Structures are given as structure tokens and as C-alpha cells.
Amino acid sequence: MKNYLIENKKILIIIIILIIISITLSIIISSSNKSNPLIINNYISRLNSNIDYNLNQCDFKQIVGENEIPYFKLNDEVFNNINEDILTNFISRVCYQEGKISYKTSLSNNILSVLILYSLESGSELYHMEYKTYNIDIKNKSLIDNQTLLTKYDISINEIENIVQNKLKEYYNYEKTTSFYNNESFTEYLKILKYEKINLNNMNLYVDNNKLYLYKTYSESEAMILDNNYPFITYEFKLN
Numbered sequence: 001m002k003n004y005l006i007e008n009k010k011i012l013i014i015i016i017i018l019i020i021i022s023i024t025l026s027i028i029i030s031s032s033n034k035s036n037p038l039i040i041n042n043y044i045s046r047l048n049s050n051i052d053y054n055l056n057q058c059d060f061k062q063i064v065g066e067n068e069i070p071y072f073k074l075n076d077e078v079f080n081n082i083n084e085d086i087l088t089n090f091i092s093r094v095c096y097q098e099g100k101i102s103y104k105t106s107l108s109n110n111i112l113s114v115l116i117l118y119s120l121e122s123g124s125e126l127y128h129m130e131y132k133t134y135n136i137d138i139k140n141k142s143l144i145d146n147q148t149l150l151t152k153y154d155i156s157i158n159e160i161e162n163i164v165q166n167k168l169k170e171y172y173n174y175e176k177t178t179s180f181y182n183n184e185s186f187t188e189y190l191k192i193l194k195y196e197k198i199n200l201n202n203m204n205l206y207v208d209n210n211k212l213y214l215y216k217t218y219s220e221s222e223a224m225i226l227d228n229n230y231p232f233i234t235y236e237f238k239l240n
Contacts, residue, residue: 040105043079043112043138047071063094067101070114078141082114082134089132090118106208111144112136113207115215129235131215133204146203153212153240161198164216164237168193171224174231180223193218212239 047069063069069091072079090101099120106113118130135144150156172189175181184192195218196202204215214237224230 040107040112043074043136044070044072044105044114063091067094068103069101070103070105070116074141076141078136078143082136082143086116090116093118106206107138108207108210110137110139111207112138115204115206128217128219130217131204131235133206133215135205135207146200146205149205149207149212155212155239157198157200157203160203160214160237160239163239164198164214165190167234167237168195168218171221171231171233175221175223178223178227180221180227189221192221213237214239 047064048071070086072083090099093099094101099118101116101118103114103116105115112135114134114136116132116134118132120128120130135149136142137144150160168190169186172186175189198214198216206213206215216235216237218235220233224233
């Protein structure tokens with residue numbers, strides 16, 4: 001009887017150990033697929049005015065104070081090039097445009113994704129949003145190109161085009177029920193939106209929790225601007 005109890009105790013201990021190992025592995029696997037702010041902060045943070053950027057044409061401290069601007073902290077060629085690209089394409093523009101910069105980040109399976117949002121008010125455009133994404137393999141410290149991401153997530157450009165245009169067709173069909181509709185075809189409607197067909201060079205892909213997203217800019221129609229009952233307008237398209 002005593003030996004029986006000892007054997008049962010051993011079995012119980014083994015079962016408990018296996019359960020603990022299983023729970024630990026589940027946490028590790030789950031964490032690897034989710035953004036970890038502490039890891040991300042090792043690579044990127046909000047730009048502060050202590051960084052020496054040469055912007056003679058405007059008040060750099062004011063720009064930094066009024067905008068959320070990403071800055072890669074590692075002194076590496078890839079990250080330095082991204083910082084320079086952000087300076088050229090976004091920070092400098094804020095000096096002479098009524099624009100605002102913000103960003104968000106995500107880390108999924110060693111892919112650090114950075115999305116820059118640049119909102120602009122100008123001329124006839126009441127509201128305009130531009131997007132720029134950077135996807136970095138933090139293990140190899142290299143930029144990931146769009147084709148690599150499409151291959152990884154097994155999706156084609158044509159499939160992405162269909163996803164985006166199907167959403168825009170929903171807007172088009174809604175506008176056909178309103179007084180803003182002027183008998184234009186869907187092709188003409190795309191021209192009103194100044195829609196550009198998707199290609200490898202104009203795709204802004206973003207990885208979040210191992211899901212692939214596209215951020216696509218297009219102009220707003222008159223109905224989008226003036227119709228208070230307009231359906232929710234999105235520039236984010238989930239691809240998988």
C-alpha cells in the first residue's frame with residue numbers, strides 16, 4: 001500500500017511538472033506573436049529635441065513637441081537610413097505644410113513594423129492622410145521588401161487589389177443611393193478618388209500580431225466629406 005501511494009505521488013508530481021512546462025511554452029509562443037513594448041523600445045522611440053537634426057528653415061523643437069515622430073536609436077546603417085528618410089519625407093515637410101506626424105509600431109516574429117501617419121489640410125482637401133511603412137528584420141538588421149512579405153503571407157497583388165476595390169465598391173454603391181451620385185461608373189468613381197492601382201512600389205504593408213495589413217491613400221469624394229450618414233471610411237485593409 002505504501003509503495004502504491006509513493007508511485008501515485010511520483011505520477012502526480014510528473015503530471016504537475018508537465019502542466020507547468022506546457023503553460024510556460026504557451027506563454028512563450030504567445031509572447032513571440034505579440035508586440036512587446038520593451039523589446040520595441042530597444043530599437044525605436046519618440047524623437048526628442050536633443051537629437052541634432054539640421055532644420056534651418058523652422059523651429060525643430062516646436063516640430064518635435066507638436067508631433068509624434070519615430071526615431072531609431074541604434075547606430076546602424078539600416079536604421080540611420082530610415083531616420084534620414086523620415087527627416088527628408090516627413091519632418092522637413094512639416095516646416096512648410098499644415099501637417100501632423102504620428103506613428104505606431106508592432107513586433108511579430110522578429111518583424112518590427114513601423115507605420116507613419118501624415119495628416120494634411122490644404123487647399124480643396126479638407127483632410128488628407130498619407131502613410132509610410134518600414135518593415136525590419138531585427139534578427140538580421142535588414143529591411144524587408146514588399147515582395148518578401150507577400151510571399152511570406154501567401155497573397156498576390158491581384159488579390160490585394162480585389163480586397164481594396166471591393167471595399168471601395170461598397171462606398172460607390174452607397175453613394176448611388178444618395179443625391180451626390182452623378183451617374184458615374186465605378187471606373188470614373190475611382191478617378192474621383194484619385195485611386196492608383198496597387199503595385200510593389202506603392203504598397204504600405206504593416207504586420208501586426210502576425211497579420212498583414214495594407215494602408216492605402218485615396219482622396220475623398222464629395223459625399224465622403226459632406227454626408228453625415230456616410231459609412232465608416234477606412235484606409236486600413238486586412239489582407240489575411
